[in-house]
Amino acid sequence: xxxxxxxxxxxxxxxxxxxxxxxxxxxxxxxxxxxxxxxxxxxxxxxxxxxxxxxxxxxxxxxxxxxxxxxxxxxxxxxxxxxxxxxxxxxxxxxxxxxxxxxxxxxxxxxxxxxxxxxxxxxxxxxxxxxxxxxxxxxxxxxxxxxxxxxxxxxxxxxxxxxxxxxxxxxxxxxxxxxxxxxxxxxxxx
Numbered sequence: 001x002x003x004x005x006x007x008x009x010x011x012x013x014x015x016x017x018x019x020x021x022x023x024x025x026x027x028x029x030x031x032x033x034x035x036x037x038x039x040x041x042x043x044x045x046x047x048x049x050x051x052x053x054x055x056x057x058x059x060x061x062x063x064x065x066x067x068x069x070x071x072x073x074x075x076x077x078x079x080x081x082x083x084x085x086x087x088x089x090x091x092x093x094x095x096x097x098x099x100x101x102x103x104x105x106x107x108x109x110x111x112x113x114x115x116x117x118x119x120x121x122x123x124x125x126x127x128x129x130x131x132x133x134x135x136x137x138x139x140x141x142x143x144x145x146x147x148x149x150x151x152x153x154x155x156x157x158x159x160x161x162x163x164x165x166x167x168x169x170x171x172x173x174x175x176x177x178x179x180x181x182x183x184x185x186x187x188x189x190x
Contacts, residue, residue: 003049013049016092016126017041018057022067027057031070035087039078042087058092058126061105068112076116086118093168094127097145099155102128102162102171110167125163125171130155152176 002012021027021034029037034057042054059068075086091109095101102125109123132152133141141148147155156173163171 003052006048013051014053014055015041015045016055016057017088020060020094021057021071022059022061022064024063031067032074035071035074035078038075039080039084039087042084046084053089054087055090055092055124055126056088058094058124059105059109060094061101061108068108069115072112072116072118076118086116086121088121090122090124092124092126095125095159095163096128097130099158100162102159102168103166106163106166106168123166123168125159125168127174128159128163128171129174 001008002010004011004013017038018034019026021029022031027034038054038056045052045054056071061068075081075088078087081087091113093105093109095105106123106125113119113121113123130147130152131138131145132149133139133143133146134148139146159173160171163169
Protein backbone atom coordinates (compact mmCIF):
# COMPACT_ATOMS: atom_id res chain seq x y z
CA UNK A 1 0.00 0.00 0.00
CA UNK A 2 2.68 2.56 1.00
CA UNK A 3 5.65 1.38 -1.09
CA UNK A 4 6.73 3.46 -4.06
CA UNK A 5 3.97 3.17 -6.70
CA UNK A 6 1.71 1.53 -4.11
CA UNK A 7 -2.05 2.04 -4.05
CA UNK A 8 -1.79 4.81 -1.42
CA UNK A 9 0.19 6.95 -3.87
CA UNK A 10 3.00 7.52 -1.36
CA UNK A 11 6.68 6.64 -1.34
CA UNK A 12 7.45 5.48 2.19
CA UNK A 13 10.97 4.06 2.29
CA UNK A 14 11.81 4.33 6.01
CA UNK A 15 9.85 2.51 8.72
CA UNK A 16 10.41 2.92 12.45
CA UNK A 17 8.60 0.06 14.13
CA UNK A 18 6.87 1.37 17.24
CA UNK A 19 7.85 4.14 19.62
CA UNK A 20 9.84 3.65 22.81
CA UNK A 21 8.93 0.00 23.31
CA UNK A 22 11.03 0.02 26.49
CA UNK A 23 8.42 2.26 28.17
CA UNK A 24 5.33 0.48 29.49
CA UNK A 25 2.99 3.30 28.39
CA UNK A 26 3.93 2.57 24.76
CA UNK A 27 4.57 -1.19 24.80
CA UNK A 28 3.12 -3.49 27.44
CA UNK A 29 4.80 -6.65 26.18
CA UNK A 30 8.21 -8.16 26.78
CA UNK A 31 11.37 -7.42 24.79
CA UNK A 32 10.99 -10.87 23.23
CA UNK A 33 7.44 -10.06 22.12
CA UNK A 34 8.66 -6.79 20.64
CA UNK A 35 11.40 -8.74 18.80
CA UNK A 36 8.64 -10.89 17.28
CA UNK A 37 6.71 -7.78 16.18
CA UNK A 38 9.88 -6.33 14.66
CA UNK A 39 10.62 -9.59 12.83
CA UNK A 40 7.15 -9.81 11.31
CA UNK A 41 7.15 -6.13 10.34
CA UNK A 42 10.61 -6.45 8.77
CA UNK A 43 9.65 -9.51 6.72
CA UNK A 44 6.41 -7.94 5.47
CA UNK A 45 8.03 -4.58 4.65
CA UNK A 46 11.00 -6.15 2.86
CA UNK A 47 8.66 -8.44 0.90
CA UNK A 48 6.73 -5.41 -0.33
CA UNK A 49 9.79 -3.17 -0.83
CA UNK A 50 13.24 -4.78 -0.57
CA UNK A 51 14.90 -1.34 -0.68
CA UNK A 52 12.99 -0.05 2.37
CA UNK A 53 14.87 0.72 5.59
CA UNK A 54 13.46 -0.81 8.78
CA UNK A 55 14.45 0.81 12.07
CA UNK A 56 13.58 -0.59 15.47
CA UNK A 57 11.51 1.66 17.72
CA UNK A 58 13.62 4.33 19.41
CA UNK A 59 14.50 3.32 22.95
CA UNK A 60 14.10 5.76 25.85
CA UNK A 61 16.70 3.89 27.98
CA UNK A 62 15.78 5.24 31.41
CA UNK A 63 12.95 2.97 32.57
CA UNK A 64 13.84 -0.62 31.68
CA UNK A 65 17.57 -1.32 31.65
CA UNK A 66 17.08 -4.93 30.56
CA UNK A 67 15.05 -4.15 27.46
CA UNK A 68 17.98 -3.48 25.11
CA UNK A 69 20.07 -6.57 25.93
CA UNK A 70 17.02 -8.83 25.92
CA UNK A 71 15.83 -7.40 22.59
CA UNK A 72 19.21 -7.90 20.93
CA UNK A 73 19.52 -11.41 22.40
CA UNK A 74 16.06 -12.37 21.15
CA UNK A 75 16.76 -11.08 17.66
CA UNK A 76 20.18 -12.73 17.47
CA UNK A 77 18.81 -16.06 18.75
CA UNK A 78 16.20 -16.33 16.01
CA UNK A 79 17.18 -19.09 13.57
CA UNK A 80 16.47 -16.76 10.62
CA UNK A 81 18.44 -13.79 12.01
CA UNK A 82 21.53 -14.34 9.86
CA UNK A 83 19.45 -14.74 6.70
CA UNK A 84 17.43 -11.57 7.40
CA UNK A 85 20.12 -9.34 8.88
CA UNK A 86 18.71 -9.45 12.41
CA UNK A 87 15.29 -8.17 11.23
CA UNK A 88 16.31 -4.50 11.24
CA UNK A 89 18.49 -2.18 9.18
CA UNK A 90 19.16 0.40 11.90
CA UNK A 91 18.76 0.65 15.66
CA UNK A 92 17.09 3.75 17.09
CA UNK A 93 17.62 5.68 20.29
CA UNK A 94 15.94 8.68 21.90
CA UNK A 95 17.84 11.16 24.03
CA UNK A 96 16.59 14.26 25.78
CA UNK A 97 17.62 17.09 28.09
CA UNK A 98 21.27 16.18 28.75
CA UNK A 99 23.55 16.41 25.74
CA UNK A 100 25.96 13.74 27.01
CA UNK A 101 23.15 11.19 26.61
CA UNK A 102 24.17 11.31 22.95
CA UNK A 103 27.42 9.64 23.94
CA UNK A 104 26.04 7.36 26.67
CA UNK A 105 22.96 6.01 24.89
CA UNK A 106 24.61 5.63 21.50
CA UNK A 107 27.57 3.81 23.06
CA UNK A 108 25.15 1.57 24.99
CA UNK A 109 23.34 0.56 21.79
CA UNK A 110 26.65 0.13 19.93
CA UNK A 111 27.96 -2.18 22.67
CA UNK A 112 24.77 -4.30 22.61
CA UNK A 113 25.00 -4.65 18.83
CA UNK A 114 28.72 -5.43 18.93
CA UNK A 115 28.10 -8.19 21.48
CA UNK A 116 26.30 -10.18 18.77
CA UNK A 117 28.51 -9.14 15.85
CA UNK A 118 26.31 -6.40 14.41
CA UNK A 119 29.05 -3.75 14.42
CA UNK A 120 28.01 -2.37 11.03
CA UNK A 121 24.43 -1.51 12.02
CA UNK A 122 23.74 2.24 12.10
CA UNK A 123 22.34 3.80 15.26
CA UNK A 124 19.80 6.48 14.39
CA UNK A 125 18.74 9.10 16.92
CA UNK A 126 15.10 9.44 15.93
CA UNK A 127 14.24 11.82 18.78
CA UNK A 128 16.45 14.21 20.66
CA UNK A 129 16.06 17.59 22.22
CA UNK A 130 15.51 19.68 25.27
CA UNK A 131 12.24 21.54 25.91
CA UNK A 132 12.58 25.26 26.29
CA UNK A 133 11.45 27.60 29.01
CA UNK A 134 10.46 31.24 28.50
CA UNK A 135 8.58 30.19 25.37
CA UNK A 136 4.81 30.72 25.66
CA UNK A 137 2.85 28.77 26.87
CA UNK A 138 5.64 27.01 28.75
CA UNK A 139 7.06 27.84 32.16
CA UNK A 140 9.55 30.59 32.84
CA UNK A 141 13.26 29.93 33.29
CA UNK A 142 14.84 28.41 35.23
CA UNK A 143 12.79 25.23 35.02
CA UNK A 144 13.99 21.66 35.68
CA UNK A 145 14.83 19.61 32.60
CA UNK A 146 14.36 22.64 30.34
CA UNK A 147 16.65 25.16 28.71
CA UNK A 148 16.58 28.69 27.36
CA UNK A 149 16.52 29.08 23.59
CA UNK A 150 20.27 29.76 23.62
CA UNK A 151 20.92 26.66 25.75
CA UNK A 152 18.74 24.61 23.40
CA UNK A 153 20.86 25.75 20.44
CA UNK A 154 24.00 24.73 22.33
CA UNK A 155 22.37 21.37 23.20
CA UNK A 156 21.80 20.61 19.53
CA UNK A 157 25.48 21.02 18.62
CA UNK A 158 26.72 19.25 21.75
CA UNK A 159 24.32 16.38 21.07
CA UNK A 160 25.59 16.09 17.50
CA UNK A 161 29.20 16.01 18.71
CA UNK A 162 28.58 13.43 21.46
CA UNK A 163 26.44 11.22 19.22
CA UNK A 164 28.95 11.29 16.35
CA UNK A 165 31.76 10.57 18.80
CA UNK A 166 29.95 7.35 19.75
CA UNK A 167 29.32 6.45 16.10
CA UNK A 168 25.67 7.44 15.84
CA UNK A 169 23.59 9.25 13.28
CA UNK A 170 21.51 10.48 11.56
CA UNK A 171 20.04 12.64 14.31
CA UNK A 172 16.52 14.05 14.39
CA UNK A 173 15.82 16.98 16.70
CA UNK A 174 12.42 17.33 18.37
CA UNK A 175 11.37 20.22 18.60
CA UNK A 176 12.52 23.80 18.02
CA UNK A 177 9.76 25.34 20.12
CA UNK A 178 7.86 24.04 23.12
CA UNK A 179 4.19 23.47 22.39
CA UNK A 180 3.66 22.08 25.91
CA UNK A 181 1.63 19.31 24.41
CA UNK A 182 1.50 17.35 27.64
CA UNK A 183 2.03 19.02 31.01
CA UNK A 184 2.68 22.69 31.71
CA UNK A 185 4.01 22.25 35.22
CA UNK A 186 7.08 23.97 36.59
CA UNK A 187 8.54 20.67 37.81
CA UNK A 188 7.52 18.64 34.73
CA UNK A 189 10.36 16.86 32.95
CA UNK A 190 8.27 17.02 29.79
